[in-house]
Amino acid sequence: xxxxxxxxxxxxxxxxxxxxxxxxxxxxxxxxxxxxxxxxxxxxxxxxxxxxxxxxxxxxxxxxxxxxxxxxxxxxxxxxxxxxxxxxxxxxxxxxxxxxxxxxxxxxxxxxxxxxxxxxxxxxxxxxxxxxxxxxxxxxxxxxxxxxxxxxxxxxxxxxxxxxxxxxxxxxxxxxxxxxxxxxxxxxxxxxxxxxxxxxxxxxxxxxxxxxxxxxxxxxxxxxxxxxxxxxxxxxxxxxxxxxxxxxxxxxxxxxxxxxxxxxxxxxxxxxxxxxxxxxxxxxxxxxxxxxxxxxxxxxxxxxxxxxxxxxxxxxxxxxxxxxxxxxxxxxxxxxxxxxxxxxxxxxxxxxxxxxxxxxxxxxxxxxxxxxxxxxxxxxxxxxxxxxxx
Numbered sequence: 001x002x003x004x005x006x007x008x009x010x011x012x013x014x015x016x017x018x019x020x021x022x023x024x025x026x027x028x029x030x031x032x033x034x035x036x037x038x039x040x041x042x043x044x045x046x047x048x049x050x051x052x053x054x055x056x057x058x059x060x061x062x063x064x065x066x067x068x069x070x071x072x073x074x075x076x077x078x079x080x081x082x083x084x085x086x087x088x089x090x091x092x093x094x095x096x097x098x099x100x101x102x103x104x105x106x107x108x109x110x111x112x113x114x115x116x117x118x119x120x121x122x123x124x125x126x127x128x129x130x131x132x133x134x135x136x137x138x139x140x141x142x143x144x145x146x147x148x149x150x151x152x153x154x155x156x157x158x159x160x161x162x163x164x165x166x167x168x169x170x171x172x173x174x175x176x177x178x179x180x181x182x183x184x185x186x187x188x189x190x191x192x193x194x195x196x197x198x199x200x201x202x203x204x205x206x207x208x209x210x211x212x213x214x215x216x217x218x219x220x221x222x223x224x225x226x227x228x229x230x231x232x233x234x235x236x237x238x239x240x241x242x243x244x245x246x247x248x249x250x251x252x253x254x255x256x257x258x259x260x261x262x263x264x265x266x267x268x269x270x271x272x273x274x275x276x277x278x279x280x281x282x283x284x285x286x287x288x289x290x291x292x293x294x295x296x297x298x299x300x301x302x303x304x305x306x307x308x309x310x311x312x313x314x315x316x317x318x319x320x321x322x323x324x325x326x327x328x329x330x331x332x333x334x335x336x337x338x339x340x341x342x343x344x345x346x347x348x349x350x351x352x353x354x355x356x357x358x359x360x361x362x363x364x365x366x367x368x369x370x371x372x373x374x375x376x377x378x379x380x381x382x383x384x385x386x387x388x389x390x
Contacts, residue, residue: 016231163176
């Protein structure tokens with residue numbers, strides 16, 4: 001796993017499939033205790049006595065861990081501080097479910113990749129089933145060339161799952177939707193590894209492939225043999241909430257500017273217009289949004305910028321959260337309606353005007369963003385046309 005969302009979806013997959021399911025131990029009142037698969041967490045998030053990397057000894061007073069489930073979660077730690085912080089907290093939640101978490105500083109220096117791959121080679125060869133979070137990741141593709149697992153599971157890594165299924169169905173190379181063309185020699189050198197990973201992710205008589213996804217309305221039919229299992233965020237709903245709902249409106253940020261898809265000035269104009277039109281008071285930042293961009297948003301709109309410490313599905317489920325949540329086309333327009341089911345909260349999505357796209361955006365960008373919105377269920381559509389001017 002390389003992102004907090006991937007790790008959240010691994011916990012959802014383990015809950016949905018009953019991985020390591022065990023009887024719940026009685027708590028002090030005789031009722032089932034917290035932190036076990038299938039039971040709510042009484043405190044929501046484990047106590048965090050201070051900043052520490054997963055793997056360090058727990059501070060005195062930390063919750064007692066349940067019996068091991070047999071699931072080993074490998075975190076390939078990114079550089080981004082926000083992602084690392086969220087991953088720390090998600091790792092604690094995973095441990096509280098009885099899963100082992102192995103934190104790898106996979107990008108910690110020139111020798112880190114060699115050490116990481118070497119350390120994981122044995123477990124990967126022995127594993128019968130491998131669960132991955134990002135089939136487009138070069139790191140993951142490299143590790144896939146090592147494994148002999150007969151079962152592969154791909155859990156959601158946001159909207160990229162839609163493109164992964166489409167490319168697999170068409171027999172294409174695995175390329176992220178927002179990339180424009182080849183990056184040159186590096187791509188050519190890595191091409192054999194990428195091709196090998198794509199073959200591994202294609203079902204055969206030796207290997208099964210499952211996609212665990214909240215994107216139930218995929219834009220294409222999955223390839224023959226690929227099993228699709230629905231993620232309805234049952235673990236999140238059982239472990240957190242129901243949320244306290246405020247009268248205000250919350251706006252969810254995206255990293256479309258950071259990935260070079262949307263022009264920053266148009267984005268700021270759209271955020272300001274949405275905030276005015278719907279009375280938004282808070283802006284939940286995406287973990288990859290830049291500090292400078294967030295400062296400009298706060299200065300221009302007066303919105304309170306919130307940097308969540310956990311994936312938004314958990315943050316919203318814990319509350320407080322606005323009665324309306326606004327978003328641009330992104331993963332949350334598919335996941336929040338599931339996580340917030342039965343709460344009465346409205347999730348609304350604002351379309352991306354093609355005018356907002358940068359000249360560097362890939363030819364696929366406009367159609368892909370439209371698919372994200374068109375396939376979302378239980379959301380309210382907001383037009384982009386009134387927001388075209390920056």
